[in-house]
Amino acid sequence: MAQNLIAHYRFATTQLPESSNDDINARWLSTILDLDQQRHGTPLLSPRAEAERVQGCCRDQTLIAVGILRQHNIPARSRVGFADYLRPNSRVDHVVAECWLDDSWVRFDPGLAGPRGRVADPHDISISDDSPFLTAAAAWIGHRRHGRSIDDLGVSISPVEFTGAAFVLSYLIMDVAHRFGDELLLWDSWGAMPLPGTPIDFGLGDALAELVQLADQGDLDAENTLRKMYETDSRVHVGDEVLRFSPRGEPPVRVSLGRNQAHSDRAIRNY
Template sequence: MDLNSYATHSPFSEPAGHAGLLADVPADTPSLHRAVTCTIGHYRAGPTPSARQLADIDTRWVDRICATALERSPGPLTTERADPDKVGGCCRDHTLLAVAILRQHGIPARSRVGFAAYLTPGFHHDHVVAERWSRQEQRWIRFDPEFGAEQQDVPMHDLPRGAGAPFQTAAQAWLAYRDGHTDLSTYGVMPGHAFLRGPAFVQRYLLSDLAHLMRTELLLWDVWGPGLDEPAGSGGGAPMGLPHPAQVHTESIGATDRLARLIVAADDGDRGAEEDLATLWATSPQVRPGARVRTVSPSGRIGVTDLRARRTEWAPAADPGLAVLP
């Protein structure tokens, strides 16, 4: 992926008529943190969300996030909003909005999908953080826009990398598992959850991180790729044929290993690995979502999302065969 492409909007970060709203937010990290937390309320980490905020969490596009925020409470993104007026979302939304603001300023930025060790002691929560390109230092600076510098006992504005880092990409976690360094039982949505953790969960998140690297910033609960009963993106409707979340897709372990190694190598500055990732994305329908993805929302809804039409067709709530993932 060309560096300059990260300085332009993806279909998900595109603000449409709200470009000025993004441009008004300074590009420094504390301002980004204020803007995203004043605009978006985490549906699990904050006050109990209202019904409309729970529906918000399936919004993918920055222009809709901005429109919803202004409808409920007009003013700049950095305006303090009452909790009920915030747009319901999660780490993915905090990060995408921060990335959109940086891109609006012409600064290369992207989101990364992985696991944070600083939210619950002894557990690695699924999490999305941002990276901004420093032209001065000629490196990607990884930061967590959801938290201020003083909110965690790690440097939120320049997260460390490497073994034992407080945030690990899904690729790092997968390779540590494959090398026998961890069993991944503490990697997932939350402690004590029977299914949404472990190797299969991390394997699926590898595809999400690749998609985000390729400027396709899907929801954490959008599903595609190996393990489905029908080809990714075919949008075949119910029953969804969703994979069991606790079962590793054994036929694709070799491909998962290769993908993880490429992502780690690209993060280490290997330009050849970057080119191989771009080629894999362009040529492999097994890793790239099609025009449609399955959306298995924590709100309790499951459906098929048409990414081009920007519309989700939700399955009947009474269908018992769909309640597989959160």
């Protein structure tokens, strides 16, 4: 369903109409579903021509999958990081999903129809240290503790050039927000997310990455501490508005979030 509704704004195999370019800023699941129904008005599994789908990206496909799982009372969350299986010899910024099954988190990629690269089964992606999906926390720790290069991590598409520690910290904050149900756009910015050319709060990054890593390993104290930090620390928590950038190079704009709508999207609506 996620693949049927969303056409990737950058990697579609057909030319997408300019009239739907603003689809990529559909922040909430309800908005994505409304856009789809305005164009089709048919069940969500009825095939859509690629050019008639909602323009979006991996975040949107993951958001749909997470919404479906939550509707069926299966705990689910999205994870923000980097994948090495989408393009040869490249680590691409990416969003995947995790759901709670059989007393553990299972990681999967809603955008993959079958095996790709090091991913043999897109429904069960390894969460080991050598996972083909690198969380933002793992990338940060690998750089800070072990000196691993992260210069290739980020966005380098003219006119946008945003890579390295600043980008990884932004995605680390983004991953924490997504973890606790605020699945913002990948080009939203708030709190201590460093804009290009601004100072980087390395201490915050170290603290967040360690908590995320411990929480991912099942440390409930770390999970609770991370949640409290997200709820109370303005450097991490999403407020009433964000600065929305554009992957197409358009000027950034301040956007009010409308928090009631954000929380209403915890469950997918029935279409």
